[in-house]
Amino acid sequence: MHGTLDFGIKNKVAIVAGGGAFSKDIGNGRAASILLAEAGAKVIVADRNEELANNTVQMIKDRGGEAIGVGGDLTKSDQCKKVVDLALNSWGRLDILDNNIGIASKLSVVDELEEDWDKIMKVNLKPMFLMSKYAIPAMINTGEGGSIVNISSISATRPKGLTSYSASKGAVLSLSQAMAVDHGANGIRVNCILPGPVYTPMVYTSGMTDKHRSQRQNASLIQVEGDGWDIGKAVVYLSSNWARYITGHLMVVDGGCSLSAKPRG
Numbered sequence: 001m002h003g004t005l006d007f008g009i010k011n012k013v014a015i016v017a018g019g020g021a022f023s024k025d026i027g028n029g030r031a032a033s034i035l036l037a038e039a040g041a042k043v044i045v046a047d048r049n050e051e052l053a054n055n056t057v058q059m060i061k062d063r064g065g066e067a068i069g070v071g072g073d074l075t076k077s078d079q080c081k082k083v084v085d086l087a088l089n090s091w092g093r094l095d096i097l098d099n100n101i102g103i104a105s106k107l108s109v110v111d112e113l114e115e116d117w118d119k120i121m122k123v124n125l126k127p128m129f130l131m132s133k134y135a136i137p138a139m140i141n142t143g144e145g146g147s148i149v150n151i152s153s154i155s156a157t158r159p160k161g162l163t164s165y166s167a168s169k170g171a172v173l174s175l176s177q178a179m180a181v182d183h184g185a186n187g188i189r190v191n192c193i194l195p196g197p198v199y200t201p202m203v204y205t206s207g208m209t210d211k212h213r214s215q216r217q218n219a220s221l222i223q224v225e226g227d228g229w230d231i232g233k234a235v236v237y238l239s240s241n242w243a244r245y246i247t248g249h250l251m252v253v254d255g256g257c258s259l260s261a262k263p264r265g
């Protein structure tokens with residue numbers, strides 16, 4: 001049956017690392033958490049800010065889904081292990097990991113402070129490494145494989161400044177493909193999403209004006225302003241059975257912005 005809308009996510013257990021977002025706003029991780037739960041997964045929403053994670057959990061419960069929130073700095077090994085253990089102790093298995101954590105930078109190598117470079121590399125890469133380190137053995141234990149989606153950015157291949165950020169997101173591409181090679185034999189698919197300039201709390205809390213916003217929209221070949229839901233839907237697709245033949249893939253989700261000559265704001 002190829003026409004079914006059963007994505008094979010029902011009753012799977014998922015972790016979204018960085019699944020919080022301010023207030024009721026929709027970031028990429030919050031959207032992925034809500035959509036995975038709507039597709040039938042039980043979701044651990046992990047975030048440095050426990051309150052933001054719990055807001056996401058409440059939004060999932062309001063829609064009839066199942067989720068648990070947990071706070072912790074996921075640049076730390078013990079906190080990542082705690083999150084994976086929570087999934088196993090709560091629901092006995094782990095199938096899906098969305099590595100969504102990321103912070104932005106603004107400056108060139110000349111102007112960036114060394115401690116800011118260190119911070120961006122640490123926050124944008126270490127949670128992916130550590131969460132995967134603990135998640136992969138748990139996925140192997142199910143005997144059914146699993147899916148990991150790492151969130152990069154079109155800045156990885158089409159930088160427009162944001163130099164430290166671009167470098168960290170470039171490393172996410174290599175990390176994703178190397179992990180796909182290492183763990184494919186265990187049925188674990190590892191894919192990577194390169195979002196374009198989507199409208200999320202990360203960008204509008206950094207002082208985005210209406211002018212920047214319309215510039216970002218105009219940079220899309222189809223003049224669409226992307227949002228967190230667009231990235232969340234791509235996460236659900238790549239985590240589903242419909243993507244069972246897809247691994248090591250770098251999926252650009254940007255409304256064509258990376259092909260456009262126009263400034264992205």
Ligand SMILES: NC(=O)c1ccc[n+]([C@@H]2O[C@H](COP(=O)([O-])OP(=O)(O)OC[C@H]3O[C@@H](n4cnc5c(N)ncnc54)[C@H](O)[C@@H]3O)[C@@H](O)[C@H]2O)c1
Nearest residue numbers: 018020027028048073074100101102153195197198200202
């Ligand atoms: N918004 C965009 O335009 C855009 C474009 C390309 C890529 N991305 C990427 O998408 C991802 C999500 O972006 P977003 O815009 O939804 O951001 P967001 O800030 O709304 O969400 C990221 C979440 O990660 C959490 N977090 C940060 N550091 C953490 C840590 N050490 N431990 C645990 N949690 C931590 C934050 O609290 C936040 O809730 C990021 O990786 C970002 O780089 C975003």
